[in-house]
Amino acid sequence: MKQNFQLKTEYITLGQLLKELNEISSGGMAKWYLQENVIFVDGEPENRRGRKLYGGMMVEIPTQGTFFMEKNEDILE
Numbered sequence: 001m002k003q004n005f006q007l008k009t010e011y012i013t014l015g016q017l018l019k020e021l022n023e024i025s026s027g028g029m030a031k032w033y034l035q036e037n038v039i040f041v042d043g044e045p046e047n048r049r050g051r052k053l054y055g056g057m058m059v060e061i062p063t064q065g066t067f068f069m070e071k072n073e074d075i076l077e
Contacts, residue, residue: 003066005017012052017067018033037061042057
């Protein structure tokens, strides 16, 4: 299922996104989670918890679905 994810800041890290989506309960679990599960960012496999996700990027989490990162227009560039 495709969903939009509204960014509250300029970017969010992959680890923070997993926590926001309640896929993990703490930031420390991100490294373990990414070793055990395949996540795709813009169609490419990604295992770095610190990967910065900006508006316009697409993240596919097999257990959650596909998320389109939406830029918050209130944030100044």
